[in-house]
Amino acid sequence: MSTPPTRQTQSYLRGLFAQRGLSPRHRLGQNFLIDLNLHDVIAETAVVGPGDLVLEVGTGAGALTSLMAERGAEVLAVELDPGMFELAREATAGAKVRILNVDALAGKHAIEPQVLDALREARGAENRPYKLVANLPYNIATPLIMNLLxxxxIRPELMVVTxxxxxxERMTAAAATSDHGALSVLIQALADVEIARILPPSVFWPRPKVESAVVSIRPVPERREAIGDLAWFHRIVREVFxxxxKNLRHVLSGVERDRWTKADVDVLLASLGLDGRLRAEALQVDExxxxxxxxxxxxxxxxxxEIEAVDEDDE
Known part of the structure; x- marks a missing residue:
């Protein structure tokens, strides 16, 4: 059997899928990146190189997986679809790649234990740093990122994801803008976040109905320490948003409502230099x-x- 190419074009994937009786599954968010240069963009944004340990979720037919392995990385890949799992295994045969045929999430608020066990094994006793680099299925992006963050x-040193x-835009939104919400605050409180590249639907097959983006998320340990009780921070941010x-004074008076009054809220906000007439989206992360x-x-x-992933309708 010939070795599958690392560079998987649309014509190659169409032919391969037809040969195997496979087709992209919308339910699993399968949109395959077919602009070959963009695989390089993702790997370069993540600075994937020799000695790196990479977690990839949503491996598909293994194009990005193969590229990262070629760059010298050890890859732990996760692919739910059995057909794609077999294609990825063939594409990465002989490479330093382990692929799990499981769902990366064990429900909305937890990583699949089998994935965690494999990640711990790969990291070893020294708790080796790793990166999440993936073209993520849209339906799992937020819970996966938040659970890892x-x-x-299990927090990675870097996430570069599509x-x-x-x-x-919600992740990177500044305070006092329409996209700023609980997700913006929670991620920016823990990491540096930036959009590296906007991707039009035409670079995927099948074409999604929306634009995509390659995002870099780099956790900052000092910020995590500054927060203190992360579960409490998470709770208050979500409840207020x-x-x-409603203005801050009104919403805060309903938090632990049996334990204080609006007058107490006014005193606290004044002591912090915060205007109770402001809405949640006006506050900066440090505030x-x-x-x-x-x-x-x-x-x-x-x-x-317990910490929960931010829902779309939380905002």
């Missing part, structure tokens, strides 16, 4: 950190819920 034990442009059309810490100091016994 908030867990100190996601919906709309989601990328659930009522983003959110100051506010959530002050609330935690006021109610040190208030139990936060």
């Amino acid at each position: 908030v867990d100190d034990a 996601i919906q442009k709309e989601l990328a 659930l009522y983003r059309r 959110w950190i100051t506010l959530t810490k002050a609330l935690k100091a006021q109610w040190p016994d208030a139990p936060p819920p």
